[in-house]
Amino acid sequence: MKNLKSRYIGYAFLLTVVAFSSACKKEYLNPNAATADDVLTSAKGLTGVTVGLQKNYSTTRAGILYATITLNGLTTNELISINTGNTNEERLVAGGVQVDGTNSVLLNVWAGANKIIYDADNVINNAANLPDKNYAAGLIAYASIFKALAVGNLSEYWEKVPAGTGQNVSFISRVDGYNKAIATIDNALAVVAANSISTSFLGNIPSGVDIPSTLNALKARYALFAGNYTLALTAANAVDLTKKSTFTYDAINLNPIFEIATSTNNVIQPKNINLGQTGANIPDAGDARIPFYTVINTTVRINGFGAGTFTQFPIYLHGEITLIKAEAYARQATPDLASSLTELNKIVTKTAATDPFGVGAALPALTGPYTQQQLLDLIYKHRCIELFMSGLKLEDMRRFAQPLADRKRNFFPYPFSERDNNTNTPADPTF
Numbered sequence: 001m002k003n004l005k006s007r008y009i010g011y012a013f014l015l016t017v018v019a020f021s022s023a024c025k026k027e028y029l030n031p032n033a034a035t036a037d038d039v040l041t042s043a044k045g046l047t048g049v050t051v052g053l054q055k056n057y058s059t060t061r062a063g064i065l066y067a068t069i070t071l072n073g074l075t076t077n078e079l080i081s082i083n084t085g086n087t088n089e090e091r092l093v094a095g096g097v098q099v100d101g102t103n104s105v106l107l108n109v110w111a112g113a114n115k116i117i118y119d120a121d122n123v124i125n126n127a128a129n130l131p132d133k134n135y136a137a138g139l140i141a142y143a144s145i146f147k148a149l150a151v152g153n154l155s156e157y158w159e160k161v162p163a164g165t166g167q168n169v170s171f172i173s174r175v176d177g178y179n180k181a182i183a184t185i186d187n188a189l190a191v192v193a194a195n196s197i198s199t200s201f202l203g204n205i206p207s208g209v210d211i212p213s214t215l216n217a218l219k220a221r222y223a224l225f226a227g228n229y230t231l232a233l234t235a236a237n238a239v240d241l242t243k244k245s246t247f248t249y250d251a252i253n254l255n256p257i258f259e260i261a262t263s264t265n266n267v268i269q270p271k272n273i274n275l276g277q278t279g280a281n282i283p284d285a286g287d288a289r290i291p292f293y294t295v296i297n298t299t300v301r302i303n304g305f306g307a308g309t310f311t312q313f314p315i316y317l318h319g320e321i322t323l324i325k326a327e328a329y330a331r332q333a334t335p336d337l338a339s340s341l342t343e344l345n346k347i348v349t350k351t352a353a354t355d356p357f358g359v360g361a362a363l364p365a366l367t368g369p370y371t372q373q374q375l376l377d378l379i380y381k382h383r384c385i386e387l388f389m390s391g392l393k394l395e396d397m398r399r400f401a402q403p404l405a406d407r408k409r410n411f412f413p414y415p416f417s418e419r420d421n422n423t424n425t426p427a428d429p430t431f
Helices: 004-023 037-043 042-059 064-075 087-094 104-127 133-157 173-194 211-225 229-237 256-262 287-292 318-331 337-349 372-386 393-399
Strands: 077-082 160-162 172-175 268-271 294-297 299-302
Touching: 037 042, 037 104, 042 064, 042 133, 064 077, 064 104, 064 133, 064 229, 064 256, 064 268, 064 393, 077 087, 077 133, 087 104, 104 133, 133 160, 133 173, 133 211, 133 393, 160 173, 160 393, 172 173, 173 211, 211 229, 211 318, 229 318, 256 299, 268 287, 268 299, 318 337, 318 372, 337 372, 372 393
Parallel strands: none
Antiparallel strands: 077 268, 160 172, 294 299
């Protein structure tokens, strides 16, 4: 990743400045050091915080990317826990009441998401005051991607989510959370439409992310999750499927799936060659996505986007966008089953060679005719395979009304750290 190491080091310095300037009432100032105000009011300082959003989200065991894939995978039977000594992962596998507010994987998603929302809000609010509106547009759009991801993650796992950040905040419904993520994206799209992102900004952030397509892809995802199928279809059609958006890695910032799980074989691995699917949802014989996502090394092991130290991890897959279209067509007030089947067959017949990330089923086309329910069942099946280890399956299981017995929990309890400090924290769900 171009200049990633220096950018992340610079970000760490800037956060240290903010932390030290706010930690003590009595200050002994270094006249040559930056202040917290400098960090949040200068383009350089805001760029450092913005780059840090990606680092906090996409790297290390404590990062949201690794935590949400683990939380989701163990809960939905995509993954198994390898080492019984990993107590928090083992309790996610057990599910039910064994998952409580002390679970560190759960806490990593909750605390990490709320921290990213806080930092992203600082960037979005302060960048608007910069004189260079094109540079500011880049800051706002890039920070909005991570704020939307963070709000979306909270909304997937908890019945209610914080309305904001700060002391004793109130809570909103998870659907309102998805709509909040969409509103964040809409603001970013409006800012970029008014002032195009400057090339100088793009040169100061990690490479790999196509900002406009990512904003529209996330808008399509969260509109689908919120049940707004018309908006989901419109946003999906706005995604440029010739572009890729990825988290990229280097010798300092490693792919967290490989670093924690693949290279050690000591935390998580795929449950089986069927990706944990059962019954009619088992992959078809010859589905080429199975050897993409898994490899046999005595047992079934992680492949795909966790295969190597520097393997790029997609923020969204092109297949996800096509499957959003298929589902949106099928779920409209007047279902368009023909268009839904057309989009679904793009996934079923797609080969690795024609997919930007090399994900392809390479299966014969589905011929139908299918009822609406039959099509939705097939869309669910292919989402589970196409989007394996993407952190999206739990939302899919609820949306497609899969049996509760097929997952370890439906929603999660609130971390004790939140409950102990916020009297507005809702009651925990029973399952």
